[in-house]
Amino acid sequence: MTSTMIRASGLTRHFNVKKEKVEAVSGLDLHVEHGELVALLGPNGAGKSTTLRMLTTLLRPTSGTALVAGHDVSTEPKAVRGRIGYIGQGNGAAHSQRASDELTSQGRAYGLTTATAKTRAAELIGTLGLDAVAGRVVSSLSGGQRRRLDIAMGLIHTPPLLFLDEPSTGLDPQNRANLAEHVRDLREASGTTMVLTTHYLEEADQLAERVVIIDHGTVIADDTPAALKSAHAGDRVKLWFDHDHDARKAMVTIGAFAGTAPLRHHGSGVEVELADGAQLTPKLLRALDDALVPVAGVEVARPTLDDVFLSLTGRSLREGEPGAGEVAA
Numbered sequence: 001m002t003s004t005m006i007r008a009s010g011l012t013r014h015f016n017v018k019k020e021k022v023e024a025v026s027g028l029d030l031h032v033e034h035g036e037l038v039a040l041l042g043p044n045g046a047g048k049s050t051t052l053r054m055l056t057t058l059l060r061p062t063s064g065t066a067l068v069a070g071h072d073v074s075t076e077p078k079a080v081r082g083r084i085g086y087i088g089q090g091n092g093a094a095h096s097q098r099a100s101d102e103l104t105s106q107g108r109a110y111g112l113t114t115a116t117a118k119t120r121a122a123e124l125i126g127t128l129g130l131d132a133v134a135g136r137v138v139s140s141l142s143g144g145q146r147r148r149l150d151i152a153m154g155l156i157h158t159p160p161l162l163f164l165d166e167p168s169t170g171l172d173p174q175n176r177a178n179l180a181e182h183v184r185d186l187r188e189a190s191g192t193t194m195v196l197t198t199h200y201l202e203e204a205d206q207l208a209e210r211v212v213i214i215d216h217g218t219v220i221a222d223d224t225p226a227a228l229k230s231a232h233a234g235d236r237v238k239l240w241f242d243h244d245h246d247a248r249k250a251m252v253t254i255g256a257f258a259g260t261a262p263l264r265h266h267g268s269g270v271e272v273e274l275a276d277g278a279q280l281t282p283k284l285l286r287a288l289d290d291a292l293v294p295v296a297g298v299e300v301a302r303p304t305l306d307d308v309f310l311s312l313t314g315r316s317l318r319e320g321e322p323g324a325g326e327v328a329a
């Protein structure tokens with residue numbers, strides 16, 4: 001049986017910055033069912049954290065409504081807070097308590113008895129792979145361990161709904177993968193509904209069952225990663241040529257072959273989007289051969305969520321990252 005965990009309608013939040021109105025979130029709608037793992041994905045400043053802060057009652061909406069775990073965030077904030085866990089950006093102050101004690105204290109703060117808090121802390125230490133460091137002071141933990149402790153802190157009172165604001169920001173790829181694995185295990189073991197924000201495309205793709213893409217404070221797409229990719233992006237075929245003039249010549253053949261499919265040209269590389277790359281690439285190579293354009297290399301890649309974002313907005317989520325949008329030679 002499913003039931004609605006979050007129902008937000010027309011959620012809006014403005015900020016006044018030096019007499020100018022910043023519309024951080026504008027008319028955002030979001031539904032999350034019990035047991036789902038949903039990622040809010042979007043570029044910097046898209047409004048993900050502001051959305052999370054409204055859903056967790058840390059910030060009042062300017063307008064719109066949100067029911068979270070059955071309660072209204074504006075009129076029943078206390079009831080909402082008792083039913084959720086929230087792991088914000090940069091939690092985990094450098095406390096001098098031992099990790100296990102920190103967790104037990106947090107449980108006591110939520111009204112658990114000492115015995116229950118200790119049992120629950122031990123369970124979470126096990127699930128999150130913190131056994132080896134449970135007796136160490138929190139300030140001595142690594143970034144990845146600290147982040148897992150943050151998650152344990154957010155789950156100590158066994159909330160049915162957990163919010164994680166950019167849980168893996170600042171972690172290296174290995175720790176990011178490790179954290180993702182723990183989040184998945186936790187969810188499988190407990191059935192906790194989870195909503196996380198991220199600007200890591202791979203994280204959203206691999207971890208979430210549903211990805212809600214946010215841009216300029218509003219939802220621009222909402223579906224499973226696979227459905228988003230098949231609806232908004234085809235396969236990416238990258239071709240390399242020995243000379244720039246070959247690449248330019250190839251553009252003519254490819255343009256005629258692929259019709260209106262988007263083309264990107266960078267130096268001696270060309271990128272083309274084909275609905276079925278596996279089937280059409282050999283035909284494309286034959287067409288280039290017939291046109292006497294020698295191809296130096298080819299690669300067919302399945303679309304990523306970045307391709308989806310690009311197709312929806314004309315921008316890359318990776319803008320600003322080295323090599324973004326280029327076809328490497």
Ligand SMILES: Nc1ncnc2c1ncn2[C@@H]1O[C@H](COP(=O)(O)OP(=O)(O)OP(=O)(O)O)[C@@H](O)[C@H]1O
Nearest residue numbers: 015017022024043044045046047048049050051199
């Ligand atoms: N307290 C605030 N005062 C003024 N402007 C704010 C405040 N909080 C957020 N904003 C602005 O609202 C917009 C959305 O910010 P938000 O932090 O929600 O984005 P985000 O998607 O979480 O970005 P990031 O991925 O960088 O964390 C940004 O333009 C930001 O500068």
